[in-house]
Amino acid sequence: MAGFLVIVIEAPCCCLFIDFVQNISDWVEKRPYWNRAAFYVAIALPAVILCPGLSSIFGSGLIFTTGVIYGMMSLGRKASPEEMRTNAAVFTSPSQSSVPSTNMQSSLVNNAQPFSFTGPPGFDSNV
Template sequence: MPDLESNQKPEQGGANDVTWGFKILGRIIGTLAAAAMIILGLMTMIGFSGSCLLAGILMMAFGGLVIMIEAPIFCQYFQWAEMVTQFVDNRPYFLRAGLYLILSVIPFALCQSVSSFLGCGAMFVAGTFYGVIAVGKKGDAVKAATAAHGGAGYQPQVNNDDSTLR
């Protein structure tokens, strides 16, 4: 019987240690952040300055891009949208986190209003969540200290002296 798992390429650039729950939660957070960015981008466009108009347009465009990445079912009639989604899905999570953080900073730098703060803030939270996923699980402190000190015979120092408590 052939080994089926050896023929499959790794997802997310080798990030197989991410649970399916975090993957789905990341998609949900990204989709909600993109929807918020689109809606609040429309509200940002109502401002009286040209920079707020440009920021609102960028927020709506960036929100559409993130919707296409996170929830391709909404863009199923665009054949090129599937290629973009597959391209981003085959990359590590830290690149997606960086993309979302950059996409959230640009419109807010143009127009500092409440609606742009909320919309860009939602996208910033999604980027931060993907950044946390990219970092991964926290390691064991004793194993890290053992590796840092050469590994052989390392014992963590524990203060059991009760005189320091008085």
């Protein structure tokens, strides 16, 4: 059943003999990626739970992987190196004190301390 749903959503041309398949595919295409990711992960799990055989794990694993890929697509593209450097420079401005905060609202990034085992790294990561 899960495999049929994936084919209906991803490749409606394989099911042209069923009249409502194109409508379902068009409706799903309008949804955001995270909806598809959650749907694929949700339909992949019951088969593995109910029948943990090799074929069920492989088939549901492929559907689960498709859900993970859609989840990664919903996060968006990685920022450019220049944008990451400017964002890192904003968070490490000299106006912040070097003493870690004990406030419950403080974040781990603000409390991060530099460390080194044998010396500075061979490259500058600008972090």
